[in-house]
Amino acid sequence: EEAEALCRANNAVPPLTVRTNTLKIDREGLLRRLEAEGMEPRATPYSPWGLILGKAEGLTEGEAFREGLFQVQDEAAQLISWLLGPKPGQRVLDLCAAPGGKTTHMAELMGDEGEIVAVDVSPRKLKLLKENCLRLGLRIVRPRRADATGPLPFRPGSFDRVLADVPCTGLGVLRRHPDAKWRVRPEDPERLSRIQLQILREGARMLKGEGLLLYSTCTLTLEENEGVIEEFLRDGGFELLDPREEFPGLEGLFSPEGFLLTLPHRHGTDGFFAALLRKRG
Template sequence: MEPDMTEERKKQKTPRGAAVEILNRIDQQGAHAEPLLDVFLSGTEIRNPQDRGLLTELVYGTLRMRGRLDWIIARHYRGDFSTLEIPVRNILRTGIYQLFFTDRIPAFAAVNEAVAVAKKGCPAAAGLVNAILRNVLRKKEQIAWPEMAKDPGKAIAVLHSHPRWLVDRWLDRYGIDETIAACQVNNTIPPLAVRVNGLKTSREKAVAALAAEGITAQTARFSQDGIILTTPAAGLRETAAFRDGLIRVQDEASQLVARLCAPQPGERVLDLCAGAGGKTLHLAALMKNRGEIIAIDLHLDKLRLLAAEAGRLGVTIVETHPGNATGTPAAFRGAFDRVLLDAPCSGLGTLRRNPEIRWRIAPADLEKYSQIQRRLLRSAALSVKPGGRLAYTTCAVTPEENENVVADFLAGHPAFTRISPEGIPPELIDADGFFRTFPHRHGTDGFFGALFIRNI
């Protein structure tokens, strides 16, 4: 018997309904957008390519522009905005996002679909959603925005959708023009960078392999192992180049961390906080699969992903150990030529890629991260042999997590000297000798790195 297509359609989620569901989980459970989207896009609930594209845009676009969207809602809702339930807020946010930031969706469709999502998920609020969205639509050109001349911090925070505390910090550090530039870039879609696996191919051959499958790419500006895809590549993971382990998706600045460490074939390397192994596996490629890498992470599921990726990329010298990086086994003390600590951090250098972070991190969190980073760096130092190198990196752009941590470490560890990295392009080394990148200056994620040598 033929399946009931009406019932089949009912079972399938709409992109707007799925977007609200994802945004609710981000707000209520502290989840991250990318893995949630991957679950939806890898399934069969949303099959149409246009719907899949709309889902991605609604999730990331709403997260990026949330500050501006909330300003609009607060001016059209007669009650206290903070009392609105999270699902209602996210229905309104996605609806208003479509009204202001998409040009291919008719306004009536955006309003009607938002009301339909409300009727299904929170029916008591459907009338409110309808009233607010129609009111916004009528008064779209009459919205009063904060004035730059009166309060630059407030104006930038609202118009460019960043938390006020972060805008104020950047204004003090960089001034108005660069703060606006940083915020604007954080609201753009980041380029898709991949690292070429030097164990299997060269950049030129990888570019040619992708071109043969209809994906154009160009060499990266800073990473000698990187290429930037210049055409949409939704099916990248289905290409032969990916399946055969020729490439791995990795931001260009992230690729430079292994170059900062500069491991040599035959050395013994320790990667603390290895995660899913993007940098670990790059270290192995630079070592030409000769030597030994010990990869430690607290999360066993991430180490399983690392092991699977090692298989795909042909890496054979990595040994994984689940555990807390603040503890140093006796066998590790003074035993490694290179130690990498890519420390847990606020992630404020990755706001293009992870826009939810900006609404989650508070000023007090920076000090919490700083204390963790200081403990980890002290522990990492114990494993470096005399003459060995220690690399400290973050994807943060705050002094509390970067140069302040380095200064504290050096004050308590006279056996270590900070040295200028040799494997990093000179334009990415600042006046103090730190490796540093910014999205608005370099087109990469924001990264920081310091390199030390143990003298005795």
């Protein structure tokens, strides 16, 4: 029954959700602005920054968009940066960062104070990241073209937080990218899990002692999610954290082990997985 419910949700039209740029406006203020533009916004149930839009025609032509008051981003994706919890003044490494939805959210959470090194291999996507930062008024993001599988051109142990939002089969976002039903092959989860583990290990190498590392995907396969984390933890030097106490009221978004797991048919969001890890000092 659950598999059928997930399939039905993946065949439905997804909502359009935006994230408030809290450096410029609060959510209530943005709601009023988008109401005036005819977008029929309503607050998201989980993210304190999100608005679901009943209408979206002309969204990117409106004044609110041009003023950088919001970023289009699914509610589940908004939870990823929140879970990592970067603080003002910290140095953060964002791997596979472009086009920058989570990068820009972290910059907002940091009050645009500190530094975010945003790594991606695609020049085209890095251009989009730069454009988003400019529109949103963010100054602390340093885009850098590099392969996240490494070796990265940074000093090991020099970052307070690392986000590894790795490439994956994308089976959590089929409702947005239905072509993946025909594109993804049976051998892809295993093949991608090796790349994901390589990126995770490289991110771990960049992290300071006691620093936090967040691994996230937008897929639902065990090989790419729990399997990668289990293999990584065998390396030693890291512990898996259970962040549920830090997010009262959102316990239903987490597994018993403390993994974030959002599902389209349960939560109305895209399907995301995330694991929060701390490096032993």
